[in-house]
Amino acid sequence: MLDALLRTAHLLAAIVWIGGMVFAHFCLRPSLAVIEPPPQRLALMRAVLGRFFAWVAGAALIAVGTGLAMAARRGWTLAPSLWLMLVGGLVMLVIFGGIRHALYPRLCAALDRGAPADAAAHLVPIRAWVLVNLVIGTVIVVAAGVWR
Ligand code: HEM
Numbered sequence: 327m328l329d330a331l332l333r334t335a336h337l338l339a340a341i342v343w344i345g346g347m348v349f350a351h352f353c354l355r356p357s358l359a360v361i362e363p364p365p366q367r368l369a370l371m372r373a374v375l376g377r378f379f380a381w382v383a384g385a386a387l388i389a390v391g392t393g394l395a396m397a398a399r400r401g402w403t404l405a406p407s408l409w410l411m412l413v414g415g416l417v418m419l420v421i422f423g424g425i426r427h428a429l430y431p432r433l434c435a436a437l438d439r440g441a442p443a444d445a446a447a448h449l450v451p452i453r454a455w456v457l458v459n460l461v462i463g464t465v466i467v468v469a470a471g472v473w474r
Contacts, residue, residue, distance in 0.1 A: 329399065332392045339388035340467065343418075346378055346385075347460040355453065365442045371449060372437055379426045386422050390415050407466075407473040414466040418459050425455050 354374065358367045393415055397404055404412070429452045436445035 329396070332396050332399075335388055336392040336396065339385040339392065340463070342385040343382055343389060344460065344463045344467065346382060347456055347463065350374075350378060351453070351457060351460060364446075368433075368437060368442055368445045368449070372434060372445075375430060375433075375452070379422075379430060382422060383426065386419050390419050405474060407469040410469050411466040414462045418462050421455055421459050421462075425452055425459075429455065 358370070361367045361370060393412065397408065397412060429448065433445050433448040433452065436442075436448055
């Protein structure tokens with residue numbers, strides 16, 4: 327029963343985290359051009375990312391916490407794809423921490439001091455690191471699916 331709960335929470339958290347990154351990267355970002363004037367896009371991104379990062383913080387802690395709990399309950403006897411998942415999941419967590427606690431506050435600070443050009447520049451590494459996490463997350467899920 328506990329294993330089923332851990333596994334279900336783990337999968338739901340992974341879906342929120344990866345699905346959110348897919349939406350942000352492939353749907354939201356390419357659609358921003360419809361908003362005029364451009365500074366409004368930055369205000370929208372600040373609001374969307376603030377909410378998204380709160381969801382990801384919960385999802386990331388649940389994914390990693392339940393993953394470690396499942397690994398511990400198996401006595402750390404894991405298939406290679408799950409070791410890859412463990413390492414990849416921890417790397418994703420560190421990257422997310424950097425985005426949430428270092429990069430995003432810079433975007434907010436630039437908007438607060440009325441510097442949209444700086445804010446736009448701070449958005450670039452956020453996009454890049456979200457894409458890195460999306461690639462790692464996709465690789466670990468595909469590896470778990472095909473390499474059992
Ligand atoms: C410290 C980090 C992590 C650890 C230790 C971990 C561990 C595990 C374990 C032990 C399972 C096997 C569950 C079972 O067979 O009942 C599993 C499954 C799974 N995990 Fe993770 N995980 C971690 C992070 C993540 C992350 C970050 C994602 C995606 C964002 C993810 C996605 C999945 C998926 C999709 C499965 C199902 C795979 C399958 O059933 O073949 N995991 N994980």
